[in-house]
Amino acid sequence: MSRAFCAQLAALALLVAAGAQGGAQAAATVTPLSDGGSDAASSLVNTLLAAQPGLSVVAGSASYSGQASASGLFSNGGLGANGLGIDSGVVLTTGDARFIGSSAAFEGDAANQTGTYTAGVGNALTPNTSGGQALLSSLTTEPTFNASVLSFSFVPQYARLSLRFVFASEDYNDLVNSGFPTDVFGVFVNGVNQALLPGTQLGISASTVNCGGPTSDPAGGLGGSCSLYRDNAPFYDAIDTELDGLTVVMNLQMTVNPGQVNTLSIGIADTLDTMGDSAVLLAAGSVAAVPEPGTWALMLGGVAALGVAARRRRA
Numbered sequence: 001m002s003r004a005f006c007a008q009l010a011a012l013a014l015l016v017a018a019g020a021q022g023g024a025q026a027a028a029t030v031t032p033l034s035d036g037g038s039d040a041a042s043s044l045v046n047t048l049l050a051a052q053p054g055l056s057v058v059a060g061s062a063s064y065s066g067q068a069s070a071s072g073l074f075s076n077g078g079l080g081a082n083g084l085g086i087d088s089g090v091v092l093t094t095g096d097a098r099f100i101g102s103s104a105a106f107e108g109d110a111a112n113q114t115g116t117y118t119a120g121v122g123n124a125l126t127p128n129t130s131g132g133q134a135l136l137s138s139l140t141t142e143p144t145f146n147a148s149v150l151s152f153s154f155v156p157q158y159a160r161l162s163l164r165f166v167f168a169s170e171d172y173n174d175l176v177n178s179g180f181p182t183d184v185f186g187v188f189v190n191g192v193n194q195a196l197l198p199g200t201q202l203g204i205s206a207s208t209v210n211c212g213g214p215t216s217d218p219a220g221g222l223g224g225s226c227s228l229y230r231d232n233a234p235f236y237d238a239i240d241t242e243l244d245g246l247t248v249v250m251n252l253q254m255t256v257n258p259g260q261v262n263t264l265s266i267g268i269a270d271t272l273d274t275m276g277d278s279a280v281l282l283a284a285g286s287v288a289a290v291p292e293p294g295t296w297a298l299m300l301g302g303v304a305a306l307g308v309a310a311r312r313r314r315a
């Protein structure tokens with residue numbers, strides 16, 4: 001190995017280390033669904049399930065409704081200051097899923113573009129032509145379009161189901177406080193949306209999670225939601241994604257019926273028109289049925305007691 005090549009390797013190692021510490025970081029990599037069939041839906045569901053999910057998926061129940069290119073798997077999302085907050089998992093969008101991986105260069109609608117960009121992933125995207133969907137339409141008085149919905153049925157051992165996600169949208173900040181409707185997103189347990197702004201009955205969207213919009217006090221934001229919001233205004237490149245605004249990582253805890261068949265549907269849709277796409281990032285391994293808090297306390301008490309016993313053995 002030549003000395004010059006060694007120096008190049010060392011420089012590369014330094015660059016990699018800088019990236020790992022939250023400096024420069026490549027955008028997320030997206031693998032869109034090859035088709036919208038049941039095998040593809042199962043692969044998404046299996047990605048979401050924890051190693052010990054505390055539930056059994058009903059065989060053949062996984063289904064995906066929407067355009068194949070709108071959803072898929074992602075990796076390298078990034079956990080640092082300019083990352084998405086979730087490193088890998090499932091992405092559902094109202095456009096072409098790959099648009100989340102481009103840099104924040106476009107204010108407009110990359111996936112339903114009509115023009116050609118000078119460079120970048122925007123030129124390779126597939127326009128989304130899928131329609132709306134009833135579950136998502138239940139969240140708005142407006143018509144829905146480009147809906148992407150992943151569903152499956154399961155029998156949980158416990159009464160609570162967990163899911164970690166980040167909602168993100170090109171509706172930020174143009175439509176916030178504008179009077180125009182924003183895109184809808186829901187996590188439905190047996191048909192009822194559980195993805196609500198904490199302490200409210202409001203669904204999570206650009207309208208409900210923000211720090212005020214173009215025409216309002218920047219210190220605003222509904223119900224203190226500003227603390228849940230990460231701004232990514234175009235051209236500033238604060239976060240390495242095309243999406244103009246994101247929620248922080250949301251830890252959803254949902255009530256389910258233990259020992260019975262439940263259905264989970266996770267979906268997102270454009271409202272009013274197909275423009276200004278939105279996305280939801282679902283964390284790999286974050287779906288699990290978990291015991292009630294009281295049971296957790298007992299389990300943790302048990303773990304602590306084991307720790308004490310171990311220390312006594314070592315002493």
Ligand SMILES: [Ca+2]
Nearest residue numbers: 106107242244
């Ligand atoms: Ca954008």
Ligand SMILES: [Ca+2]
Nearest residue numbers: 094095146274
């Ligand atoms: Ca769209």
Ligand SMILES: [Ca+2]
Nearest residue numbers: 270275276277
């Ligand atoms: Ca939209």
